[in-house]
Structure formats: structure tokens, C-alpha cells
Amino acid sequence: MSLVLHYHPLSSYCWKVQIGLYELGAPFEARVVNLGDPQLRAAFEALWPTAKIPLLEDGGRVVPETSVQLEYLDQRFGGGLLPADPDARLEARVWDRVFDNYVMTPMQKIVADRLRADEAKDPQGVAEARALLQMAYGMIEAQFEGGGRTWAAGEDFGLVDCAAAPALFYAHLLEPFGERPALAAYFERLLARPSVARVLDEARPVFQYFPYRERLPARFWDPPETLA
Structure with missing residues (x-):
């Protein structure tokens, strides 16, 4: 198998690419990256100096950056994540x-701040991050108001929804959506998507290591009866 995803099962950005891979039905090998081991980190940096995950390898080709990875996969496996129409594709990228x-x-x-020592915490930065989340929630609510669309960039699940699912999953634990019914309904549609459900199920064994694990509702801890 030539396609390898270097990843960590708790990483939201890794989920973004995993969801795309499952949507496309692309066969791949998942390799967990241990950046805490100096030797393993050096080997990973030799592939891509930023040492950021996820990183995609396809034969001898290295593909960084999640949005680029999904566009690459979309071309490689027949499309479906990005619309063919240029204007719709531009909206998806936005x-x-x-x-x-x-x-x-x-x-x-917000997550990173919890891991800091008390003397290094950044309450102003966290407050600004929460304000950004509320701003973004308002934008997303407006995008879905009126019930005119099922997914974020139209009627087809795609690139944007691959990004939205992990972002909203973790964000809603830290900063609730508030009274935004269209956003909440979109989030539930994401959770019900088979590709998203599969990623969450695979991450379930490591949720115990999430810094805000006490905020995870029981439905994310308990194994599902069936995996759609």
C-alpha cells in the first residue's frame, strides 16, 4: 500500500484528512507519530521539516497541509470532495x-493553555479565542439559517465538512454553541455521517488523554451499538 497517513488519533487536523479518506474509500496505512522520541522525530522531520501532522506520503511524494492533502486525494481518487463548478469550489475553499x-x-x-503551567497561562489569549469562536459560530449559523442547505458549502458533503466535523466537535466542548439551532442541527448531521462516526469510534480509546476529557458527554465515551 503506497498511501501512508502520519497522524495522531486525537488530532483534529488528522481527523479532517481521515474523514476525507473514508469518504473517498481510499486505502491507506495509518502510522501514529511519536514526536516525543528524538530519533523518531528526526526521522519525521526528514520527511517534512515542520514536523506537523498529519503528513501524507504517496509513494515517493510527500503532501503536507490538510487542505492541500484533501485536494490531492480528491484528484487521486476520482473526486467528490470539491465541487466541479469554479464558483462553488471557491466558496468551499473560503x-x-x-x-x-x-x-x-x-x-x-484554549486546549494548549490548559496544558501550561499556572505562571505561563494566557487568560487574555483564551478570552480572545473564545470571542473568535463565538464570531465563527455566528457566521456558521447565518450560513445555515432558513434550511436552504444540508452541508456547509452546498448539498454535497465535501472538503468543508471534513474540516467542520473535528473543529466543531472539540470547540463545542470548550465554548458551547449557545442559541444557534441551525449550527446545532448541522453538528448533529456531521456526527451521523458514517465517515465522521468512524473517526470518532477509532479515537474513543484515547479520549482519556484529551485535556478537557471531563467535558466529553457519555455518548462519546460509550461504544455505539452499530457503526453506520
């Missing part, structure tokens, strides 16, 4: 950046 920059990034800021 919303992909919204979820990465204004949901995923501030969410990670």
Missing part, C-alpha cells in the same frame, strides 16, 4: 479556511 482559522485555531489555543 469556508474551509473559516473552519480552520476561526474554529480549529482558537479551539487549539
Whole structure:
């Protein structure tokens, strides 16, 4: 098997690419990256110096950055994650950046702050991150108001939804959606998507290591009766 995903099962950005792989039905080998081991880290940095996960290898080709990885996979495995229409594709790319920059990034800021020593905590930075999340939630709610669309960039599940599922999963544990019924309904549709359900099920054994694990509802701890 030539396709390898270097990843960690708790990483939201890794989930983004895993969801895309499952949507496309692409066969791949998942390799957990241990950046805490100096020798393993050096080997990983030799593939891509930033040492960021996920990293995709396809034969001798190394593909970094999640949005690029999903576009690459979309081309490699016959399409479906990105719309063919140029205007629709542009909208998908815009919303992909919204979820990465204004949901995923501030969410990670809040998680990282919990891991800091007390003297190094950044309450102002956390407050700013929470404000960014609320701003993004408002944008997403407006995108779905009126019930005119099923998924974030149209009627087909795609690139944006691959980004949205992990971003919203972790973000809603740290900063609730509030009174935003359209956003909440979209989140439930994401959870019910087979590719998303599969990623969550695979991550279940390591949820105990999530810094905000006490906020995980029981439905995410308990094994599902069936995996759609």
C-alpha cells in the first residue's frame, strides 16, 4: 500500500484528512507519530521539516497541509470532495479556511493553555479565542439559517465538512454553541455521517488523554451499538 497517513488519533487536523479518506474509500496505512522520541522525530522531520501532522506520503511524494492533502486525494481518487463548478469550489475553499482559522485555531489555543503551567497561562489569549469562536459560530449559523442547505458549502458533503466535523466537535466542548439551532442541527448531521462516526469510534480509546476529557458527554465515551 503506497498511501501512508502520519497522524495522531486525537488530532483534529488528522481527523479532517481521515474523514476525507473514508469518504473517498481510499486505502491507506495509518502510522501514529511519536514526536516525543528524538530519533523518531528526526526521522519525521526528514520527511517534512515542520514536523506537523498529519503528513501524507504517496509513494515517493510527500503532501503536507490538510487542505492541500484533501485536494490531492480528491484528484487521486476520482473526486467528490470539491465541487466541479469554479464558483462553488471557491466558496468551499473560503469556508474551509473559516473552519480552520476561526474554529480549529482558537479551539487549539484554549486546549494548549490548559496544558501550561499556572505562571505561563494566557487568560487574555483564551478570552480572545473564545470571542473568535463565538464570531465563527455566528457566521456558521447565518450560513445555515432558513434550511436552504444540508452541508456547509452546498448539498454535497465535501472538503468543508471534513474540516467542520473535528473543529466543531472539540470547540463545542470548550465554548458551547449557545442559541444557534441551525449550527446545532448541522453538528448533529456531521456526527451521523458514517465517515465522521468512524473517526470518532477509532479515537474513543484515547479520549482519556484529551485535556478537557471531563467535558466529553457519555455518548462519546460509550461504544455505539452499530457503526453506520
